Amino acid sequence: MSEKERKLEELRKECLKCDKCSLCNTRTNIVFSDGNCDAKILLIGEAPGADEDETGTPFVGRAGKYLTQLIEESGLSRKNDFYIANTIKCRPPKNRVPSDEEKNLCEKYLLKQIEIVKPKVIVLCGATSAKSFLGDKIKITQIRGNWYKILDNIDATVILHPSFLLRKHSEEEGSARWLTRQDILKIKQFISKV
Ligand code: SF4
Known part of the structure; x- marks a missing residue:
């Protein structure tokens, strides 16, 4: 076990x-x-859903499988190229959005994970995750694909959440799914240079 694995x-x-x-x-x-x-x-997701709560692993339900598909289609590997965490570690009942209080109380674990992993880029996946780092006023559909510096000057970008994409069926150029594929390709390009 490496030092990083031990700390995690x-x-x-x-x-x-x-x-x-x-x-x-x-x-x-x-x-x-x-x-x-x-x-x-x-990659930082929102909060665990039913499948995640059941298995203890993030992004394993329908939305998670779709995210994995998008990642693999880009030529990246979910298993090798990503470390995946969530904004909070426990499932809110009925999949409600986590409260500010819950996010604040759980934040220290996520910040510690980031400190240990030392990623080159943080991908904020979905509105809850993006709002945690960029403020409550953001509109996810307006800022997806943008790049930021967060925390200790770490590069970060925003992608739409796969559960939102599952409700948007168009694959046409300019659609939410198409834009997300472009966003993931930009992440791939970025990490090939760092
Ligand atoms: S603060 Fe503790 S109990 Fe609350 S979501 Fe995080 S890990 Fe779970």
Whole structure:
């Protein structure tokens, strides 16, 4: 086990015991991470859904499978090129949006994950994730594809959430799905240079 893996495992164990917010009462599993901790890309999703809560792994439901498909279509590998985490680690009941209080209480785990993984780029996937870093006023459809510097000067970009894309069926040029494919290709281009 590398030093990085050891530190992440320590943090995961801390999360397993966490009862800082009421979501600890309804969770089945902590959803800590998936993928490669040495990857250049750290993707941050919203909150665990039912499938994620059941398995303890982020992005494994229908939306997760679609995200994986988009990643693989771009020529990147979800397993090797991504470390995946969530804004919060426990599932909000009925998949509601996590409250500010829950996000604030859980933030320290995510920030610690970022500090340990040291990604070259952070991908903010979906509105909840983007708002956590870019402020509540953003409109995800207006800022997707934009690039920012966040935290300690880390490059970050925004993509639409796969569950939103599953409700948008068009594959035509300019559609939400088409734009997301372009956004992922730009991420691929970016990491080939860093
Ligand atoms: S959501 Fe985060 S802060 Fe709340 S109990 Fe789970 S790990 Fe702790």
